[in-house]
Amino acid sequence: MSTDSGGAQQTRSRSAILDVVRAAGTISRVELTRATGLTGATVSTVVRRLIDEGLIVEVGRAESTGGKPRTLLRLEPLARFAVGVHLDIAGITYVIANLGGGVVTRWRTAGTGGDAAEEIVSRVAREVDDMMHRVDVERDRVLGVGVVGPGPLSHPAAAWTTTPEPARLAGFALVDALESALGMPVLLDNDATAAAVGEYWSGGIESTASFGALYMAAGVGAGVLVDGSVYRGSSSNAGEIGHVCVDLTGPECWCGSRGCVEAVAGPAAVVAAARARGVDLGPAGRPATEDFGTLARAALRGDAVASSLLTFSARYLAVAAQTLATVMDLDHIVLTGPAFAVAGSLYLPVIEDHLQRTFFARGSHALRVRLSSSAHEAAAIGAAALVLQSELVPRPSAVRMPAEHTVAVASSVPVER
Amino acid sequence: MSTDSGGAQQTRSRSAILDVVRAAGTISRVELTRATGLTGATVSTVVRRLIDEGLIVEVGRAESTGGKPRTLLRLEPLARFAVGVHLDIAGITYVIANLGGGVVTRWRTAGTGGDAAEEIVSRVAREVDDMMHRVDVERDRVLGVGVVGPGPLSHPAAAWTTTPEPARLAGFALVDALESALGMPVLLDNDATAAAVGEYWSGGIESTASFGALYMAAGVGAGVLVDGSVYRGSSSNAGEIGHVCVDLTGPECWCGSRGCVEAVAGPAAVVAAARARGVDLGPAGRPATEDFGTLARAALRGDAVASSLLTFSARYLAVAAQTLATVMDLDHIVLTGPAFAVAGSLYLPVIEDHLQRTFFARGSHALRVRLSSSAHEAAAIGAAALVLQSELVPRPSAVRMPAEHTVAVASSVPVER
Numbered sequence A, B: 001m002s003t004d005s006g007g008a009q010q011t012r013s014r015s016a017i018l019d020v021v022r023a024a025g026t027i028s029r030v031e032l033t034r035a036t037g038l039t040g041a042t043v044s045t046v047v048r049r050l051i052d053e054g055l056i057v058e059v060g061r062a063e064s065t066g067g068k069p070r071t072l073l074r075l076e077p078l079a080r081f082a083v084g085v086h087l088d089i090a091g092i093t094y095v096i097a098n099l100g101g102g103v104v105t106r107w108r109t110a111g112t113g114g115d116a117a118e119e120i121v122s123r124v125a126r127e128v129d130d131m132m133h134r135v136d137v138e139r140d141r142v143l144g145v146g147v148v149g150p151g152p153l154s155h156p157a158a159a160w161t162t163t164p165e166p167a168r169l170a171g172f173a174l175v176d177a178l179e180s181a182l183g184m185p186v187l188l189d190n191d192a193t194a195a196a197v198g199e200y201w202s203g204g205i206e207s208t209a210s211f212g213a214l215y216m217a218a219g220v221g222a223g224v225l226v227d228g229s230v231y232r233g234s235s236s237n238a239g240e241i242g243h244v245c246v247d248l249t250g251p252e253c254w255c256g257s258r259g260c261v262e263a264v265a266g267p268a269a270v271v272a273a274a275r276a277r278g279v280d281l282g283p284a285g286r287p288a289t290e291d292f293g294t295l296a297r298a299a300l301r302g303d304a305v306a307s308s309l310l311t312f313s314a315r316y317l318a319v320a321a322q323t324l325a326t327v328m329d330l331d332h333i334v335l336t337g338p339a340f341a342v343a344g345s346l347y348l349p350v351i352e353d354h355l356q357r358t359f360f361a362r363g364s365h366a367l368r369v370r371l372s373s374s375a376h377e378a379a380a381i382g383a384a385a386l387v388l389q390s391e392l393v394p395r396p397s398a399v400r401m402p403a404e405h406t407v408a409v410a411s412s413v414p415v416e417r
Helices: A003-024 A029-036 A040-052 A117-134 A174-182 A191-201 A261-265 A267-276 A288-300 A304-328 A338-358 A378-392 B003-024 B029-036 B040-052 B117-134 B174-182 B191-201 B261-265 B267-276 B288-300 B304-328 B338-358 B378-392
Strands: A056-062 A070-075 A081-088 A091-098 A103-110 A142-149 A186-190 A210-216 A220-226 A332-336 A367-371 B056-062 B070-075 B081-088 B091-098 B103-110 B142-149 B186-190 B210-216 B220-226 B332-336 B367-371
Touching: A003 A029, A003 A040, A003 A070, A003 A378, A029 A040, A029 A070, A040 A056, A081 A117, A081 A191, A081 A378, A091 A117, A091 A378, A103 A117, A103 A378, A117 A142, A117 A174, A142 A174, A142 A191, A142 A378, A174 A186, A186 A191, A186 A378, A191 A210, A191 A220, A191 A332, A191 A378, A210 A304, A210 A338, A210 A378, A220 A261, A220 A304, A261 A267, A261 A304, A267 A288, A267 A304, A288 A304, A288 A338, A304 A332, A304 A338, A304 B304, A332 A338, A338 A367, B003 B029, B003 B040, B003 B070, B003 B378, B029 B040, B029 B070, B040 B056, B081 B117, B081 B191, B081 B378, B091 B117, B091 B378, B103 B117, B103 B378, B117 B142, B117 B174, B142 B174, B142 B191, B142 B378, B174 B186, B186 B191, B186 B378, B191 B210, B191 B220, B191 B332, B191 B378, B210 B304, B210 B338, B210 B378, B220 B261, B220 B304, B261 B267, B261 B304, B267 B288, B267 B304, B288 B304, B288 B338, B304 B332, B304 B338, B332 B338, B338 B367
Parallel strands: A081 A142, A142 A186, A210 A332, A332 A367, B081 B142, B142 B186, B210 B332, B332 B367
Antiparallel strands: A056 A070, A081 A091, A091 A103, A210 A220, B056 B070, B081 B091, B091 B103, B210 B220
């Protein structure tokens, strides 16, 4: 075996063992061997190293059937930490999570509204630093910082190529700037993808599920996990269900297309329609998610105009759910994100009813739909979890690439870069 | 290592080696070790066994830099075969392929039109038997028969739960019946999924691509391959882009939904619209794909009504391509299937233009679109390739399932079974 693949193999074994121990709570070496398919020798070696590093501890013995009692192992959750940062125009949500996925602390500060990119960077660095100090998390125990938000990601993910808010972070080299300011590794990802990971990480999703998180904040998106791994597509921009066309002659969208679910029926569109119809949402100029909350509360009190606007929106979110479930063949959908946190009970029955009649594979298997119980924080939790996963979860072994396939492209779509 | 995971590991090593040898053409044991990441000892053992079974042969020596010349290995393509059967109302397309992916023979017989399921089974068995005899392919060298067609698959895939043609094959235990009649293993899959595999197998797709085959016969579908593996979702029913809603108040679809791309703008819908507008398509009662061909030829000759009908259809196929590419984050789309074989040149520019303006990740990476050069046969080739892949392609190692995640489902969509 070459040195390279030996090293890669060792990293995989380490991640696999950490992940099994985390999920099991406590587990013996023998059970670890069985669960990972690794040899007993490999498990022994890797576990000894993880104990030396403080990531795993021995916690007593279990009864054994026949043989000598087996020593139990568990993760030391306080050995490492990760920071999650969810950037949104309405607010920045922060989470510090430990290696076991437990949330050590979470907090929220005012939105990024009209701030310049450099101001956002220095502010995030300061707010993360302050909190680490306050909750006594040492810098050398932090694996990294996950930052998530809306918009298409560059590939590899170092910046957003465009964003809903013109000029704010579009094209800005956010990863480089934050790594310099924080002195820690930074990963960038999509908020809906992070929300899916956050929902999975918080429990309640079967690990075998083809699971989609339908995410609604000011915009609409989705993240999909298959067998616990994020479906990423070719550039981590998969799942953008808010930007599929439901009306060829519909309104223009910030993404450059028209008739997108988000532009037709997302919270910002609903709020604009409500103001146009004279619904009193208080002073103008607040983030769309706040106005949307006001509108949802009016609908829940029985206001007819608010109800009809939200029902209109729900019908299109139901189409988005149908498209996501039918294209990706999901068996589980969670409605999450701040907009579903306030209006989920209005959307859920409409979405369920629509899926019951339209999900393509409904004759083959069930499709469960439910509201998240952590819809406000799932994206920030997922941002931290993505950092932890890079330490914990075994990456799929490299797929071999046939050497002889040639690329014969008859025509290509030119793109801006 | 337990016996079970040892066995699984051996199967994976065997598949990995076969796949690398197939893709490389000729390759030495040293290069195999490097390409697979397996140990030299494992490669030696597995290669020796494959030579004994006749699947691999030694074919001379390569110059070596310094050391002794290395023996080269190649696949023996005639060691094993697979049969592909594409069932369609307009015709049954058959392919016999060898282990190297080469097509030994292909033929086509009349469509399955109004035939009862039992008649289709006995006819397919007879036609496959006859041809194996004629081209001198022995039964014990045939790995199995892949059968593909439209409609949602049961899980595991043993039947279609519903089909576009009422009562013909819906709910019929096709795999059992065909295995009895043929005396060979049978796998069932979706025609669009098979078409994607056929396109990939025939070359022209980069193995690293996130690749979608947009498939159009009488209906509309898609198959997606990521790094050369089919994206299956929870029940192999992924990619059903013909059944996403583009018009909430649109026409009813055979799938039970309404406003589906297929019902609004698929070939059958276009042909119905043409007949309603008095376009002369010859006698009624022919399969929709044949009428669609007549209409496409009229459009290519400059007929204004035919052109406007196909442009209308192309705009919705473009939306389907946008949805597929945006949700799955593709970097490569091939237009394939019999309807694109006759009308692809009319659809391609409309689809390209639309994607150039609307594909969500267009600022992050290119999205190539091209017409298939084997649009008629891709599904049948893919049906055979799916059988070969089960022998050749290493399955991804099992993903570990966290033991502690519980399932808390707030509500579920009841489904017919």
